[in-house]
Amino acid sequence: MAKTVLITGCSSGIGRATAEAFLEAEWTVYATARDESDVADLETAGCATAPLDVTDPDAIEAVVERVVDETGRIDCLVNNAGYGQFGTVEDVPTERVHHQFDTNLYGPHRLIRAVLPHMRDRGVGRIVNVSSTAGRFATPGNGVYAGSKFALEAISDALRAEVSDYGIHVSVVAPGPVATAFDDRAADELDGLDHTGAYESFYAMFEDARTVLNGGVGTVQPEKVADAVLDAAVSPEPPARYPVGPLASAADYARFLPAGVQNTLYGLVRRVT
Template sequence: MTRTVLITGCSSGIGRASAEAFLEEEWTVYATARNPADIQTLGDHDDCKIATLDVTDGDDIERVVDRILDEEGRIDALVNNAGYGQFGPIEDVPTDTVRDQFEVNVYGPHRLIREVLPAMRRREDGAIVNVSSAAGRVSFPGGGVYCGSKHALEAMSDALRNEVREYGITVSLIEPGPVETGFEDRVESEIDGLDRSGAYESFYDLVEDYDAIGGGGFGAVEPERVAEDVVDAASSTKPPARYPVGPLATVAEIGRLVPTRIADSLWSFASKLS
């Protein structure tokens, strides 16, 4: 029987590459995005259905999940990919903006998970794949809000994995480092919208070139490489809990083991070099 996957955030980057990778493996793919025009060409494939889905809209989520269950009778995998990065010093990021970040990166996946789990539990089968980041393992100056959202997704995934194990459902985290996508364009726009306090100009000087905070450049991987692990996590009967992708993700895995005192000293040294 053909397996079915629901993927969020398919307009570009990891989401689009994942949709194409699942199609190559002959899955039925429900590719979603806030703007259906962004994914129209994916719908040209016979096994790909497209749908409008805003992860902050519970009605959207319910409608799309109900449609898949009506048409396919099952959801074998959910890929929570939709997300964005809100960077900036903690003092300069308004609380409403922090809330917006968590709405998309944390509450969105939570809404989708709650919607698909009843059908997966009834079948005692399914896979939930949450696209996190190396930033979900190690936080850094100027990335507290984004890292916080990914840390939250990691914690929820770790709890969920053991809550649903008895129902035959797997939960995996994809943790890429820098990826060659348009992610940095939105990062720059979010930073430009901040009301700067004037206390952190050294940070803003660094991010004028987004490579300084990991957008592209050294260690960046193609979205197709990340998609390989997404498909593996959805297809394996016993997938790893975490898939670090790229050299900087591996560094982050090691970095989380560094004592806080030493990590703080390293950040202090790095700031002096800038």
């Protein structure tokens, strides 16, 4: 019998590529998105689809119950849905911080709690949480987004030990910049902020970095991230964390730099920009 995967955030980018990768590997794929029409073509390709807003507990319960009713199993949960709320810490209103965490952290937590009883009953399962280089290394202008991903990685680390006796593996997939529309929404969220005017040098640095990354420097394709997610679902002993792309690997080392060195580097970049 084919294994079953439930994937969030499949309307584009990493989620869509992940659904296609699991489908090619002959899994039963439940591809979800806030607007089900955004994944209609995935249904045509062979996926089961469903509307799912990860901030809606009732919707999560309904989707998980449907998967279990129709297949009798959830072998893998891929928590991919998310977005980036950029902006300096002072400039981002608290309600936006709440919404960032509601999507990027509380959403995965809700889904984890919903699927774990089913996985535990069967004594097998995989949970794959899609994080980011920002999950271990925060830079000026992305503190709120990084905070949500730091927290997701912390929960993943704790959960990994908690469920290991039940045959359940937990992995984090942490890509660097990916060639998706993620940056477009992040730009919209950033443009919607009221700036205090106190941090324009940081915004200039942030925009310069975006320009470089949009030019393709260090950027990976979503299919490469999807390959890591699939590996986490099928490897007998999957790694706890999958950095994807050259900048992801560099960030893993950069986080060990002393804070004073990091601040000096930021200062140098600000003077250049």
